[in-house]
Amino acid sequence: xxxxxxxxxxxxxxxxxxxxxxxxxxxxxxxxxxxxxxxxxxxxxxxxxxxxxxxxxxxxxxxxxxxxxxxxxxxxxxxxxxxxxxxxxxxxxxxxxxxx
Amino acid sequence: xxxxxxxxxxxxxxxxxxxxxxxxxxxxxxxxxxxxxxxxxxxxxxxxxxxxxxxxxxxxxxxxxxxxxxxxxxxxxxxxxxxxxxxxxxxxxxxxxxxxxxxxxxxxxxxxxxxxxxxxxxxxxxxxxxxxxxxxxxxxxxxxxxxxxxxxxxxxxxxxxxxxxxxxxxxxxxxxxxxxxxxxxxxxxxxxxxxxxxxxxxxxxxxxxxxxxxxxxxxxxxxxxxxxxxxxxxxxxxxxxxxxxxxxxxxxxxxxxxxxxxxxxxxxxxxxxxxxxxxxxxxxxxxxxxxxxxxxxxxxxxxxxxxxxxxxxxxxxxxxxxxxxxxxxxxxxxxxxxxxxxxxxxxxxxxxxxxxxxxxxxxxxxxxxxxxxxxxxxxxxxxxxxxxxxxxxxxxxxxxxxxxxxxxxxxxxxxxxxxxxxxxxxxxxxxxxxxxxxxxxxxxxxxxxxxxxxxxxxxxxxxxxxxxxxxxxxxxxxxxxxxxxxxxxxxxxxxxxxxxxxxxxxxxxxxxxxxxxxxxxxxxxxxxxxxxxxxxxxxxxxxxxxxxxxxxxxxxxxxx
Numbered sequence: 001x002x003x004x005x006x007x008x009x010x011x012x013x014x015x016x017x018x019x020x021x022x023x024x025x026x027x028x029x030x031x032x033x034x035x036x037x038x039x040x041x042x043x044x045x046x047x048x049x050x051x052x053x054x055x056x057x058x059x060x061x062x063x064x065x066x067x068x069x070x071x072x073x074x075x076x077x078x079x080x081x082x083x084x085x086x087x088x089x090x091x092x093x094x095x096x097x098x099x100x
Numbered sequence: 101x102x103x104x105x106x107x108x109x110x111x112x113x114x115x116x117x118x119x120x121x122x123x124x125x126x127x128x129x130x131x132x133x134x135x136x137x138x139x140x141x142x143x144x145x146x147x148x149x150x151x152x153x154x155x156x157x158x159x160x161x162x163x164x165x166x167x168x169x170x171x172x173x174x175x176x177x178x179x180x181x182x183x184x185x186x187x188x189x190x191x192x193x194x195x196x197x198x199x200x201x202x203x204x205x206x207x208x209x210x211x212x213x214x215x216x217x218x219x220x221x222x223x224x225x226x227x228x229x230x231x232x233x234x235x236x237x238x239x240x241x242x243x244x245x246x247x248x249x250x251x252x253x254x255x256x257x258x259x260x261x262x263x264x265x266x267x268x269x270x271x272x273x274x275x276x277x278x279x280x281x282x283x284x285x286x287x288x289x290x291x292x293x294x295x296x297x298x299x300x301x302x303x304x305x306x307x308x309x310x311x312x313x314x315x316x317x318x319x320x321x322x323x324x325x326x327x328x329x330x331x332x333x334x335x336x337x338x339x340x341x342x343x344x345x346x347x348x349x350x351x352x353x354x355x356x357x358x359x360x361x362x363x364x365x366x367x368x369x370x371x372x373x374x375x376x377x378x379x380x381x382x383x384x385x386x387x388x389x390x391x392x393x394x395x396x397x398x399x400x401x402x403x404x405x406x407x408x409x410x411x412x413x414x415x416x417x418x419x420x421x422x423x424x425x426x427x428x429x430x431x432x433x434x435x436x437x438x439x440x441x442x443x444x445x446x447x448x449x450x451x452x453x454x455x456x457x458x459x460x461x462x463x464x465x466x467x468x469x470x471x472x473x474x475x476x477x478x479x480x481x482x483x484x485x486x487x488x489x490x491x492x493x494x495x496x497x498x499x500x501x502x503x504x505x506x507x508x509x510x511x512x513x514x515x516x517x518x519x520x521x522x523x524x525x526x527x528x529x530x531x532x533x534x535x536x537x538x539x540x541x542x543x544x545x546x547x548x549x550x551x552x553x554x555x556x557x558x559x560x561x562x563x564x565x566x567x568x569x570x571x572x573x574x575x576x577x578x579x580x581x582x583x584x585x586x587x588x589x590x591x592x593x594x595x596x597x598x599x600x601x602x603x604x605x606x607x608x609x610x611x612x613x614x615x616x617x618x619x620x621x622x623x624x625x626x627x628x629x630x631x632x633x634x635x636x637x638x639x640x641x642x643x644x645x646x647x648x649x650x651x652x653x654x655x656x657x658x659x660x
Contacts, residue, residue, distance in 0.1 A: 022640050030636075093636060
């Protein structure tokens with residue numbers, strides 16, 4: 001499989017994630033965008049790990065780290081969004097900014 | 101001893117001290133024929149920096165004018181203790197007289213041209229303050245402002261003349277300049293002469309800057325005597341006489357001066373003839389007499405000019421101080437309020453009679469002798485001679501008219517004249533005779549001028565009751581409408597200029613601060629847009645920035 005395919009997929013994932021973060025009004029969807037970007041990075045890490053034939057598999061190890069970090073991050077982020085919804089009754093990013 | 105008490109006398113003592121010192125300084129120089137010596141090295145050093153030195157150059161003419169100024173200032177101060185005795189601002193008044201005297205001495209005795217300029221300007225300021233002494237009155241305010249503005253405008257001529265003298269001769273010392281102009285053909289004579297004439301025309305109230313002097317009449321009468329007789333206006337004559345060698349070779353300057361003098365002396369004398377106010381008539385008389393002095397300067401005879409200055413100083417101070425006594429008696433300076441004062445104010449009557457005789461040029465008063473000298477001096481210029489002779493006829497005529505209107509007629513009640521007021525009058529009347537001692541006499545011209553004076557007196561006697569209702573009379577009484585230039589056109593021009601400046605200030609200068617306000621508003625609007633508190637907008641900015649950096653790096657890699 002040429003290197004280009006996973007890289008293109010990774011770029012597409014990252015682009016979609018970036019779009020989600022920048023453009024979505026809903027805080028949950030923006031958070032999903034962040035996850036997409038993280039996963040784009042993960043995809044790159046494993047791709048290059050496989051490409052270079054790294055015997056220590058640094059890329060895969062880093063990917064595991066990122067997944068753990070992402071799990072922690074999404075837990076924290078969802079907690080914030082939940083608290084926000086309880087306090088404000090909305091998870092619309094623009095509304096939150098306007099009120100604060 | 102009661103007379104010597106009171107708070108007025110310290111000022112008289114001060115003036116006496118200063119006058120005495122000036123006289124002490126001046127007397128040894130009277131009549132000396134000092135050759136001006138100066139170590140002039142030639143102008144090879146080019147233009148020089150202005151210098152201020154306190155060197156004195158006291159010629160015989162300086163000494164005479166200093167004595168005149170000191171004496172008149174002292175008389176005026178003495179006279180003022182009564183005339184202005186109850187004035188609330190007597191102190192500033194009295195001290196300004198002393199300053200005036202000192203400034204005149206600076207002009208007359210200084211060797212350095214800049215010291216002369218300082219004295220000249222200080223006199224201008226003093227005259228402004230003294231003419232405007234009664235500043236509660238509108239006419240005093242405007243008269244003072246006019247005197248200051250006109251003379252200051254003309255003073256630019258003096259400043260330029262001094263700078264050009266410095267450029268030409270490489271020195272600002274009068275003695276060195278006089279020596280230098282004697283050694284070689286004077287350079288820049290026309291330019292310097294014309295600039296000096298501009299300065300002097302303003303200071304001595306000659307055509308075309310003559311109108312400030314009659315309008316300075318709201319000033320206290322003793323001050324008028326001081327300004328007209330000994331200080332302010334006399335400084336112009338003295339300056340031209342002193343610097344005569346510098347510009348005497350210039351035909352243009354001398355002709356200009358002669359024309360100015362001729363026009364001024366005759367028109368001012370005619371104005372004096374039709375006035376309805378004694379003080380104003382005397383003011384025009386001063387203008388006319390000064391022009392006679394300038395006529396002598398215009399034929400390069402400075403000594404004669406200063407002689408006439410001295411004699412005029414004596415009798416004009418006398419006339420103005422007498423006018424003050426008369427005004428004191430009737431409470432007005434209008435001729436219509438006067439008449440019949442012969443018995444009411446006998447001292448003023450007798451002394452002013454002497455003054456008018458001297459003004460008219462009747463022998464043996466000093467006015468006769470010095471006018472005789474002037475006529476002798478200008479004999480080589482028939483046109484000027486004719487004008488001077490005609491002027492002396494008109495002078496005699498207005499003298500007679502003023503005298504008759506003031507003193508003859510129904511007797512008024514007697515008015516007490518305190519001794520401080522009549523003593524200066526008596527001494528000045530004495531001087532009007534005493535100064536003629538030793539003056540040369542030219543028989544033919546003397547007879548001619550006496551005849552002219554007698555004709556003038558006859559004419560004046562016939563004209564004494566006339567009110568000048570005719571067309572020509574009204575034109576004369578309106579002083580040729582010349583003052584309109586000063587009261588209407590120049591203020592209009594100044595107003596237009598002021599409006600232009602205001603417009604420029606509002607629209608041109610202020611556009612910069614206003615523009616900076618717009619720039620600040622705009623930039624703060626921009627910053628406000630950026631500081632939108634929208635996290636997504638910030639994130640977009642970050643993303644775009646990263647993208648731009650990456651693109652830039654890629655392009656560089658590809659290109660290189």
